[in-house]
Amino acid sequence: MNLIFLGPNGAGKGTQARLLHQREGIPQIATGDMLRAASAAGTPLGREAERYVRAGELVPDAVMIGLVADRLQQEDTSAGFVLDGFPRTIAQAEALEAVLAGMNRHLDRVIYFEVSETTLIKRLSGRMLCRAQGHIYNVHSNLPKTPGVCDVDGSPLYTREDDRPETVRRRLQVYREQTEPLLAFYRARGLYAMLNAEGDVEAIYRVLLALIAPPVCR
Numbered sequence: 001m002n003l004i005f006l007g008p009n010g011a012g013k014g015t016q017a018r019l020l021h022q023r024e025g026i027p028q029i030a031t032g033d034m035l036r037a038a039s040a041a042g043t044p045l046g047r048e049a050e051r052y053v054r055a056g057e058l059v060p061d062a063v064m065i066g067l068v069a070d071r072l073q074q075e076d077t078s079a080g081f082v083l084d085g086f087p088r089t090i091a092q093a094e095a096l097e098a099v100l101a102g103m104n105r106h107l108d109r110v111i112y113f114e115v116s117e118t119t120l121i122k123r124l125s126g127r128m129l130c131r132a133q134g135h136i137y138n139v140h141s142n143l144p145k146t147p148g149v150c151d152v153d154g155s156p157l158y159t160r161e162d163d164r165p166e167t168v169r170r171r172l173q174v175y176r177e178q179t180e181p182l183l184a185f186y187r188a189r190g191l192y193a194m195l196n197a198e199g200d201v202e203a204i205y206r207v208l209l210a211l212i213a214p215p216v217c218r
């Protein structure tokens, strides 16, 4: 299954993509996680991306397209993948089509996570991540057993710098201007499926599984 998870910041794409990876073994290609890892490692990519991420702006298309194209060459994605956070512009979507066509692969579904703005703001304001592997928690809905410590790997939890209210507002504006046009792009290709992402995590996961199976016949 070759999937894209599309939707506004904080809609729960990363949470569901991680579950799908853990339970179904489908690799998660999360461009935000890749950029944060590069930034933590102090690589040239991380340093270049940091100023865009901090400001709530998109990292230039050419950088992101190169990053994802390289990742898709890796063997673990050959049986399927979930793209989480990519594409975010029409240029990225067109480049992805070309990359996949060049590998004789195609997309099966584009899942749009629909959530109200009130829910998004609440989720983003309460989010915490673990330092080591980016496991996701929330002060409103998913607290760790020990405050400030990841249940899975014991690393400390932190709040993302781009989850500050003023940056969240900018990210949502950027989403509306640059990413929302992708809904029509994928509708026109017959790949679009809407997921109501307002409920609890397990209920959403069940609906997600129903949406992605059986595979689209071509």
Ligand code: AP5
Residues within 6 Å of the ligand: 008, 009, 010, 011, 012, 013, 014, 015, 016, 031, 032, 033, 035, 052, 053, 054, 056, 057, 058, 059, 060, 064, 084, 085, 086, 087, 088, 092, 123, 124, 126, 127, 128, 136, 137, 138, 139, 141, 142, 162, 171, 197, 198, 199, 200, 201, 204
């Ligand atoms: P990225 O990390 O991709 O951020 P995003 O798209 O803004 O997505 P989020 O991680 O904020 O939200 P999510 O939908 O994954 O929600 P989550 O599951 O965490 O990108 C960061 C930055 O990198 C961008 O701003 C940009 O600068 C750059 N970038 C990345 N990709 C790029 C690209 N392709 N092109 C250019 N630039 C790029 O959930 C949120 C919270 O809600 C969590 O606390 C979670 O526990 C909680 N939650 C989740 N589901 C539920 C639920 N059902 N009920 C209650 N709480 C829930």
